[in-house]
Amino acid sequence: MQAAISPGNLFGDIQVPASKSMMQRVCAAALLHNGKTTIINPGMSDDDNAALNIIQALGADVEQLDNRIEITSHGIFPKTDSIFCGESGLAARLFIPIAALSNKAIRIDGSGSLITRPLDLFTEVLPRMNVTVQHNSGKLPFVVQGPLQAKDIELDGSLSSQFLSGILFAAGYDLQEPINITVNELKSIPYIDLTLAVLKRFGYVIGHNGYKVFTIQPRVNVPNEITIDIEGDWSSAAVLMVGAALTGAAKFSGLSINSQQADTAILQALNLAGAQVTVDNTIEVKQGPLKGFEFDATHCPDLFPALAILASCCPGESRIHGVHRLIHKESNRIESISDMLEAFEVFHAVEDDALYIEGKRTFEPAKIFSHNDHRIAMAAAIGALRAYDTVYITNADSVNKSYPNFFTDLQKLGAHVRMAFDTYE
Secondary structure (H helix, E strand, C coil), X not given: CEEEEECCCCEEEEECCECHHHHHHHHHHHHHCEEEEEEECCCCCHHHHHHHHHHHHCCCEEEEECCEEEEEXXXXXXXXXXXXXXXXXXXXXXXXXXXXXXXXXXXXXXXHHHHHCCCHHHHHHHHHHCCEEEEECXXXXXXXXXXXXXXXXXXXXXXXXXXHHHHHHHHCCCCCCCEEEEEECCCCHHHHHHHHHHHHHCCCEEEECCCCEEEEECCCCCCCEEEEECCECHHHHHHHHHHHHHHCEEEEECCCCCCCCHHHHHHHHHHHHCCEEEECCCEEEECCCCCCCEEECCCCHHHHHHHHHHHHCCCCEEEEECHHHHCCCCCCHHHHHHHHHHHCCCCEEEECCEEEEECCCCECCCEECCCCCHHHHHHHHHHHCCECCXXXXXXXXXXXXXXXXXXXXXXXXXXXXXXXXXXXX
């Protein structure tokens, strides 16, 4: 599917879709919960559906009702010997150790870019927890067989915090004695805060010493029924907020200003860039006198594509730090962001773990190769609003991974969007 987007301005109100980061974590916790979990405002992206399919394969009963999902589970009782993660890196890193709680051999596989993403850390850590692991040179498919035995371990947190999240979920399940998980060079700390917040709702007792040593206590007094409302997704909102900052004004509903999601940092970046941001019951973003800015995205790397577009429209030079976090995503985002900026004829360079961008007033009309990466497709669509003629984006339906209604919402805000199966040469 291709998207053709004409220059224009964004104005209006948007109800932000459910956070897939929170939704997938709640699905994992619901699987491990002995009882019923009701999810209000569930996410329905490809990644969310992957998590729902996985927990059903591992023993949960899932009933989808109007604006809610009811999950009944009694722990890990696999109904099949394989689970499929789609293209979700979070699903793979959450459910590999969770699947290893079973004494049954479980195959974990995926598709697209996920099968190229490194999962080596599990090949080192899980055997130390009495899990047998077969793998494809540290990549999917994996076959794990437990049962995983929770014990004191040490792991590397420099590649992704998702590995630690998976270990915390699995190690805290049916725990009898306290254990310590020591983590070196942890990145994306806000995502660990989100993991801890979800686990706390399900009775997990986890403390930490400056995010270096995590102590997990046995669960106590866990209610049989738990209801959780999935808050709006800051990652999805961020790209439209950038669009509003560049072209007009928009109000965003459904977001929690106190969220543990890492991409709440978009508000800081927008303020640094000179956009007008008002936080009340809704969050309003308006176009302002933009200026070059400097921002560290090490702990919120998913913001990089949208921030690159924002910086490209800010007069002067901007610097976005944390480039090393971009390699193992749905694409190598160092390359895919660079390709996008080159197509828009924006001067940029990568040096000393930072992306340097020289802003310009108007972009060139372009044909953007999305690399089948949802965040590149969305960022390119926002960039198209500042071009002087139509911009074409390949594999635009990659947005289904996280934000299926992205182009619909973009149109609601006034953008001129045409979707087609044609290939633009």
